[in-house]
Amino acid sequence: xxxxxxxxxxxxxxxxxxxxxxxxxxxxxxxxxxxxxxxxxxxxxxxxxxxxxxxxxxxxxxxxxxxxxxxxxxxxxxxxxxxxxxxxxxxxxxxxxxxxxxxxxxxxxxxxxxxxxxxxxxxxxxxxxxxxxxxxxxxxxxxxxxxxxxxxxxxxxxxxxxxxxxxxxxxxxxxxxxxxxxxxxxxxxxxxxxxxxxxxxxxxxxxxxxxxxxxxxxxxxxxxxxxxxxxxxxxxxxxxxxxxxxxxxxxxxxxxxxxxxxxxxxxxxxxxxxxxxxxxxxxxxxxxxxxxxxxxxxxxxxxxxxxxxxxxxxxxxxxxxxxxxxxxxxxxxxxxxxxxxxxxxxxxxxxxxxxxxxxxxxxxxxxxxxxxxxxxxxxxxxxxxxxxxxxxxxxxxxxxxxxxxxxxxxxxxxxxxxxx
Numbered sequence: 001x002x003x004x005x006x007x008x009x010x011x012x013x014x015x016x017x018x019x020x021x022x023x024x025x026x027x028x029x030x031x032x033x034x035x036x037x038x039x040x041x042x043x044x045x046x047x048x049x050x051x052x053x054x055x056x057x058x059x060x061x062x063x064x065x066x067x068x069x070x071x072x073x074x075x076x077x078x079x080x081x082x083x084x085x086x087x088x089x090x091x092x093x094x095x096x097x098x099x100x101x102x103x104x105x106x107x108x109x110x111x112x113x114x115x116x117x118x119x120x121x122x123x124x125x126x127x128x129x130x131x132x133x134x135x136x137x138x139x140x141x142x143x144x145x146x147x148x149x150x151x152x153x154x155x156x157x158x159x160x161x162x163x164x165x166x167x168x169x170x171x172x173x174x175x176x177x178x179x180x181x182x183x184x185x186x187x188x189x190x191x192x193x194x195x196x197x198x199x200x201x202x203x204x205x206x207x208x209x210x211x212x213x214x215x216x217x218x219x220x221x222x223x224x225x226x227x228x229x230x231x232x233x234x235x236x237x238x239x240x241x242x243x244x245x246x247x248x249x250x251x252x253x254x255x256x257x258x259x260x261x262x263x264x265x266x267x268x269x270x271x272x273x274x275x276x277x278x279x280x281x282x283x284x285x286x287x288x289x290x291x292x293x294x295x296x297x298x299x300x301x302x303x304x305x306x307x308x309x310x311x312x313x314x315x316x317x318x319x320x321x322x323x324x325x326x327x328x329x330x331x332x333x334x335x336x337x338x339x340x341x342x343x344x345x346x347x348x349x350x351x352x353x354x355x356x357x358x359x360x361x362x363x364x365x366x367x368x369x370x371x372x373x374x375x376x377x378x379x380x381x382x383x384x385x386x387x388x389x390x391x392x393x394x395x396x397x398x399x400x401x402x403x404x405x406x407x408x409x410x411x412x413x414x415x416x417x418x419x420x
Contacts, residue, residue, distance in 0.1 A: 012047040019043060183253045184260045190240040191233075196303035198244045199296050205251050209259060211291045212245050213266045215301045218284045220270035222308045222323055226316030228274035233311040238267055241304050275318070278325050285329030302332040315409060352406055355399075367410050374410075378403045 019040040204212070219238050223230035230238075242263040249256040285301075292298045309315070309323050327333045356362075359377060361370050378400060385396045 009047070009050065012043060012050065016040065016043050016047065179257060183256055184243075184246050186243045186247065189236070190243055191236050193237065193240055193244070193307055194303055197241060197300055197307050199300050199303070200245060200248050201296055202248070203250045204245060204248045204259070206255060206258075208297070209262060211288060211297055212259065213262055214284050214288045214291070215297065215304065216242060216263050216266045217270045218281065218288065218301060218326055219304045219308050220267055221276050221281050221284065222305045222319065222326065223311075224271060224273075224275050225319040225322040230271055231312050234308050235267075235271070237304075237307050237311045239264075242267065276322075278321065281322050281325050282329045285326045289330055298330060298332075302327060302330055302335070320409065351402055355402055355406065371407060371410060374403050374407050378407075 019036060201208070216238060219241065220230065223234035223238060242260070245263065246256055246259045249259050288301055289298060292301070305323060305326050309319055324333065327335075356370075359373050361373060381396045381400050381403070385393055385400075388396070
C-alpha cells in the first residue's frame with residue numbers, strides 16, 4: 001500500500017469515528033440523527049469499496065513479481081551434467097582355447113660345493129735321531145734348542161701389609177665459641193663496689209687466673225652461707241667483681257675471654273653446690289693467702305667478702321661464722337675494717353633495731369647483759385601466749401622468733417670474739 005492510499009484510509013477511518021461520536025452524543029432531533037446515520041452508512045460503504053479496490057492485485061504487479069536474488073543466480077548458472085559413471089565390472093576369467101605349455105627353464109650350471117672337514121696342517125719333517133753310542137758325545141750331534149722369547153720380569157704385587165703404620169693424627173682443636181665482640185663488654189646490670197674490693201693489680205696475666213678463681217669461690221661461699229642459696233643482690237656483687245677483674249686483663253682478647261668464662265663457670269658451680277663447711281672455706285682462703293702473698297688481691301678478697309655479706313643488709317645464721325673464718329684464714333681478723341662487720345649488720349636490721357630500742361639495749365651494752373634481757377622478754381611473751389588468741393597470739397609468736405634469732409646471732413658473735 002502506498003503512502004497516499006494509507007492517508008486516505010486513515011482519513012475515512014477518522015470520519016467514521018467522528019460520525020459515530022456525533023451520532024451517539026448528538027442532538028435528539030430525529031431528522032438530524034437520520035442524516036448522521038445516512039452519512040455513517042455511506043462512509044462505511046465507501047471505505048469498504050476503497051479497501052476492496054486496494055486489496056485486488058494488479059496485472060502489472062503479477063507480471064513483475066520479484067524474483068529472489070539467489071533464485072536468479074541459480075537460473076543463470078549452466079545446468080550441471082549428470083554423469084553416471086559406468087559400473088566397474090570384474091574381469092571375466094576367460095578360458096583360453098588351448099592350455100599354455102609350461103616349458104622347463106634351462107638350469108644354470110651348478111658351482112662346485114665347498115668341502116668342509118678337518119683342517120689339514122703340514123708339519124715339518126722330524127729330525128733323524130741317531131742311536132746313542134758309548135763314549136764321548138759329539139757336540140755337533142746335539143740339536144740346538146730353538147731360541148726362546150725373553151720374558152719380562154713380573155712386577156711385585158702391592159699388599160696392604162707392606163704399608164707402614166701411620167701415627168694417629170692429633171685430635172682437632174675444640175671449636176672456638178662465637179663471641180659477640182672482640183673483647184668482653186660489661187653489661188649494664190652491675191653494681192658499684194667499694195674501692196677496696198676493686199683494688200686489683202694494674203694488669204692481670206695468666207698466672208693470676210687460679211687466684212681469681214679461688215677468690216670467686218670464697219665470695220660465693222659467703223653468699224650461700226645463710227640457707228644454701230644466694231640472693232640476687234649477692235650474685236650481682238660477685239658478677240660485678242668478675243667484670244672488674246676481666247677489665248684489668250691487658251694481655252689480649254683471648255685471655256680476657258678466658259678470664260670471663262672461667263670465673264663465671266666457677267661462680268655458677270659453687271653457687272649450685274650450696275652451703276659449704278667451715279673447713280672448705282678455710283682451705284680456699286688459705287690457698288688465696290699463699291698464692292697472693294702481700295699483693296693487692298689479698299685485700300680485695302677481704303673487701304669482696306664483706307660486700308657480699310652486706311649485700312642483703314641482713315645477717316643470717318651461719319654468715320657470721322663463715323665470714324669470720326674467711327677473715328681468719330686471710331689474716332684479716334684483727335683488722336679494724338672487718339672487726340665489727342657482723343655486729344653492725346645485726347644491729348642495722350630494722351626489726352632488731354626496733355626490738356633493742358624497745359628493750360633499751362644500746363651498742364655499748366655487753367653481750368652477756370643483752371642476752372639476759374632477751375631471755376626475760378622471751379619468758380614474758382611465752383606466758384602471755386597462754387592467755388590470748390587470734391592476731392595477738394600471732395604477734396607474740398613472731399616476737400618470740402625474733403628474740404630467738406637475735407640471741408643466736410649474739411652467741412655466734414660472742415664465740416668469734418672469744419676465739420680471737
